[in-house]
Amino acid sequence: MVTDYGQGYATRSEPRHRLPAGLRAPFEGRSRREFGYVLLSLPVATVLFSWTVTMVALGAGLLVTFLGIPVLAAALAGCRGFGVLERARARGLLDLEVADPEPLRPRKQGAAAWMGAMLKSGASWRHALYALVQFPWAVFSFSVAVTFWSCGWGLLTYPLWFWVFPAYAGEGGIQLYGDAHHSVYLDNPFEITVTALVGLVFTLAAPWLVRALTTVDGLLVRGLLGPSPLSARVVELESDRGVVVDTAAADLRRIERDLHDGAQARLVNLAMDLGLAKEKLREDPRTAARMVEEAHGEVKTALQELRDLARGIHPAVLTDRGLDAALSAVASRCAVPVRVEVDLPARPAPAIEGIAYFTVSELLQNISKHSGARSASVDVWRSQDRLMLQVTDDGVGGADASRGSGLAGLAARLDAVDGILMVDSPAGGPTRVIAELPWRG
Template sequence: MKKAETARSPRLRGLAERLHWCVRGLLVAVLSQAGSVVLLTLTVTTFATMALGIGFLILPVVMTAVRGLANFHRRTAKEWTGEGIDTPYRRSTVDGAYDTAGTVAHCRRLLSDPATWRDVLWMALDAPVGLVLGLLPVSLVAYGLNGMFVTPLFWESMGPKWGFGATWFITDQGAANLAIPQGFVLVVIGLLIAPPLGRLYLSFNRALLAPTRSALLALRVEQLTETRSEAVEAQAAELRRIERDLHDGAQARLVSLGMKLGLADTQLDTNPELVRRLLADAMESSSQALDELRDLVRGIHPPVLAERGLDGAVRALAMALAIPVEVVIDLPRRPQAPIESATYFVIAEALANVTKHSGADRASIRLQYADGRLRAEVGDNGRGGAEAEGGSGLRGLQRRLASFDGTLDINSPMGGPTLVTMELPCEL
């Protein structure tokens, strides 16, 4: 009995998957008409009215809607197949100004972006392609079910040319019953072609919605320019912090130490008791200056990271937290030192945010390496609502990782939980 159930289970899953693709095809057919056709009409109208000046006012709004539809299809590709479609738009056309003074300039940037015209071409082709590829499987299944269950029972009220009368006239019950095997065949054909036609439609989307090689190069240059600028700014800010810490901390204490020793030298013969107190104060100042220098060095490159590696350093961070932290680390070897340092400080800042802002009573750290990428996750069961623009230091972490071509994703709905995920390309 168990073997029969085991054999039946993959078949049922396969049938459910094919039915799922039929439903997806119906969604594709609806979107190709309700979305692409409507937006294509608005786009053409916008281009036609640009000579009158009206088009310049509505082009940014229309293109925002077009890009929203295209991005929906890009996300859909990832949800359906696990392989998404990258966004090809230039950053200047995404973050452009929408005020009156900048509208014309923004329209020029939009029109000069090749991705804009590829979106328009995609909308024009999506109407027939999406309708045929999306509607064909579900139509065959629906027509087949009609032949299997509706035509044999209601052929008299349907008339000779309805039901399966497209193949032959149904004039008696025997002819109506012949619709059952024919309907079964059509249902099978519809279910069989649904997945490949769905994937063919996604390939069509990928061919037009994915960045071209030149677009990828342009986006890469733009990204490198931005990350280089951010890296320079971050380095300058770090140098200013070190200078400020030295000036306000260790340097001030060393100056005080020198003054006390100078005073002690002048009082050595006349007031030994004062000299004794001054030397005790000097020893305390030197000890405090040494502690501050150690803290400064620890902020630049923690000794625990150099001594114990990323694994031991992260576990030390977890042990220092006031709440229980689950730690799962799978690193076969050590990453390069700059990657180790960046990962350590990102995890440390994420844990600091957990303590300061989340109100959580539990946290987790997962660190693993696979396929040339180092992936770290810091989660908590707190109140959520964390954002990179919220002033919690997460934007700074994004800038730090961008210098290494890394990414930082934040999933923190209101009410929690929060999951901060970072990925860095690296070699061990």
């Protein structure tokens, strides 16, 4: 979870239930949706299995002719179509979000290129494998779930309908055992009560059993109908590359704006003042001297702004002395007292070191602006192959970044280098932010 100090504060409350989870499970909407998923799985799996086996067998048999290739491509296309249905069914009934697999990318236009891409696609064959695996599992889960649900509710309500047997069947109740000489029926109050209690056990256990069955369904959907780990990693790297490009462009715009509005404007004014002082040098030396003195002050201010700008790009103290000195300098400029403790056996890669520096800098700025804290602390250490950063404060806490914020952007920057940002900010504080970065020394 990523939160931010500047997005307002709210208290999160979990819904309270009077009944424990084990007793309310048979009546929850989630249990009904999961049972509905299992019921629908059998007809869907039957159609999908029949389509896949028939079309793949037909296509394989026709491979001796040209017709086998389009039949196989059509079979895989149908499996991918069923995959869309299965992902939607898992999303609607199991609350399982599975991303679409990698799309087909034919190198050329035309039917032949499309069929080649379909047959070469690993995602297409994973859909076909799903059709073959899902069918026996759907038969098993359907049989188990329907048996437990029907037996559970049937036995639980047995005291309400056992009268049907003596009234219409001529028997005392459900027959447990019978032969030519002896029969055992559930017909007395004790046996009826025990039957209802057994039904209660089945009824309470059925939702959890169905949940376990649908967990396997979720693994099948996620593993065979979603993107492969390799393609997901490629998409992630492409997204990270976009974040890096956007961040670099934003930094360049910030530097350009700071130069234009700060040092550049002062240097232009300085040139104009020196030009006027040069013109007045012979006519009014005192005025010229005063103007030169003012220009000297402007030069000092411009130099300080340039130093600040250079520090914002990459501070010299970070390059020369490392994170300990650089973070101590940042902490000294924070609006609240900050304790800094850096325990590193060596220096990480310069790029990681720079990201760590700017991460802590932005977190301390948030503390100064939004937290209302009286004190803060920064801890930096190495844990195996990870650089760990922890920034804490005793402010008001309760921050929420679900609508996007500075910390959300910071998390995206860390994610671009395989980093992680974790924020714990309960209402009333304290707030703790932990960042993990790869060491890459």
